[in-house]
Structures are given as C-alpha cells and as structure tokens.
Amino acid sequence: MKYKACLFDLDGVLVDTAIYHFQAWRTLGKQFDFELSHEQNEELKGISRVESLDKILHWAQFQATQEQKDIWLKEKNETYLELISHMNPSEILPGVLTFLKQLKDQGYLIALGSASKNAQIILEKTGLITWFQAIIDGNKVTKSKPDPEVFLKGVEALACSPADCIVFEDAQAGIDAAKAGGMKVVGIGSSAILFGADKIIPSFNDIQVSDLLLL
Ligand code: G6P
Ligand code: MG
Numbered sequence: 001m002k003y004k005a006c007l008f009d010l011d012g013v014l015v016d017t018a019i020y021h022f023q024a025w026r027t028l029g030k031q032f033d034f035e036l037s038h039e040q041n042e043e044l045k046g047i048s049r050v051e052s053l054d055k056i057l058h059w060a061q062f063q064a065t066q067e068q069k070d071i072w073l074k075e076k077n078e079t080y081l082e083l084i085s086h087m088n089p090s091e092i093l094p095g096v097l098t099f100l101k102q103l104k105d106q107g108y109l110i111a112l113g114s115a116s117k118n119a120q121i122i123l124e125k126t127g128l129i130t131w132f133q134a135i136i137d138g139n140k141v142t143k144s145k146p147d148p149e150v151f152l153k154g155v156e157a158l159a160c161s162p163a164d165c166i167v168f169e170d171a172q173a174g175i176d177a178a179k180a181g182g183m184k185v186v187g188i189g190s191s192a193i194l195f196g197a198d199k200i201i202p203s204f205n206d207i208q209v210s211d212l213l214l215l
Contacts, residue, residue: 084125165184
C-alpha cells in the first residue's frame with residue numbers, strides 16, 4: 001500500500017464546531033465591545049484557544065492583564081462546552097462516515113490531530129471515537145499548528161513515518177503543519193482560501209479512498 005495511515009483534524013473536517021467557537025467568542029467579545037466577524041473567525045481555525053484570544057484582543061485593540069485573560073479563556077470555554085454538550089452523531093460532516101469505513105475496510109490506520117483540548121468529548125458525543133487508533137489533541141502538544149508537532153505525534157503513535165501518512169485539514173495553519181512534517185495533505189474547503197495542499201476537496205462526498213493513491 002502506498003500510504004498506511006490517515007490523520008484527521010477535527011473541527012471543520014469531521015464536525016463543524018467552528019460555528020460553536022464563533023458563538024462562544026462572540027459572547028465573550030461583548031465584555032470588551034468587540035464583534036468577531038466571519039472573516040476573522042476564519043483566521044482562528046486551527047489555532048489554540050490562547051492564541052485565538054490574543055488575536056481577538058489585538059483586533060479589539062484591548063490590553064488585558066494575564067489574570068483577566070485567564071478568566072476570559074475559562075469563560076469562553078464554559079460557553080463552548082455548554083454549546084457542544086448538545087452535539088450528536090447528526091453533526092458529523094457529509095461523507096465522513098463512509099470515508100472512514102472505506103479506510104478501515106482497506107486496512108488504513110486512523111488518527112486524530114487536533115489543537116482542541118475538547119476533542120475527546122466531541123468524539124464521544126458524536127460517536128466518532130471508535131474509529132481512531134490514536135488521538136493527539138491540544139492536551140498532548142506544546143506547540144500549535146503550523147508547527148507539525150500534533151501530526152508528528154500522531155505518526156509516532158501509529159508507528160508510521162510521515163511519508164506513510166495523509167493529513168486532512170480545513171485550516172491553513174493545519175495544511176502548513178502537515179507540509180512542515182513531511183506528510184501529504186488534503187485540504188477540505190475552497191481552493192480560494194487554502195494554499196499548498198496536495199489536493200483540495202469541498203467535502204468527503206468528493207473523495208474515494210482509491211483517490212489517495214494519486215497523491
Ligand atoms: C481547533 C479549532 C480552533 C480552536 C482550537 C482549540 O483547532 O479549529 O478554532 O481554537 O481547536 O480548541 P479548544 O476546544 O481547545 O478551545
Ligand atoms: Mg480544523
């Protein structure tokens with residue numbers, strides 16, 4: 001087999017949690033009179049909670065103490081946790097389950113590589129957890145995408161090498177991370193905003209496992 005494993009980002013690839021992050025940041029922003037736009041939310045995809053708050057405060061031109069930031073990070077996550085507490089399998093994005101089944105049937109290993117510290121709970125709520133042989137999330141890494149750490153740890157957990165692996169990503173930071181780690185990468189979304197991927201697809205309805213051999 002040309003490749004042995006597939007590594008998936010979570011938010012925006014397997015489930016659409018960007019909408020919940022957006023709502024939670026908008027709720028928090030009210031405290032310092034800031035309304036996050038959809039374009040700005042796009043820039044928060046793939047980056048950690050701490051970096052997201054720093055970007056938001058920069059856009060809002062608001063100086064905050066570390067103590068205040070810690071409180072806001074906690075509050076944002078509490079709002080987010082409330083929003084995702086209602087998630088269920090119907091929120092798995094189109095084509096994902098069929099693709100995962102094809103991968104499993106053909107003997108590919110499957111891992112998660114996400115910046116989210118809430119990945120475990122989302123995988124449980126949606127029932128996706130059973131598909132993964134390794135889960136690397138925001139609790140297991142020290143460096144955020146575009147650093148390749150999260151994917152390299154996934155590769156290691158599967159006892160593979162980067163050249164054996166294909167990453168699926170919806171964020172530019174994630175595509176850059178996969179490339180920096182020496183992996184092939186399939187971008188999920190639009191070629192108008194994602195650059196440097198080996199292939200771009202609108203959704204998992206637009207790819208078959210046999211297409212991976214062409215990467
Ligand atoms: C994903 C999302 C980001 C989010 C990050 C951390 O990468 O795309 O928008 O900031 O996870 O999520 P967390 O659940 O730990 O706040
Ligand atoms: Mg993502």
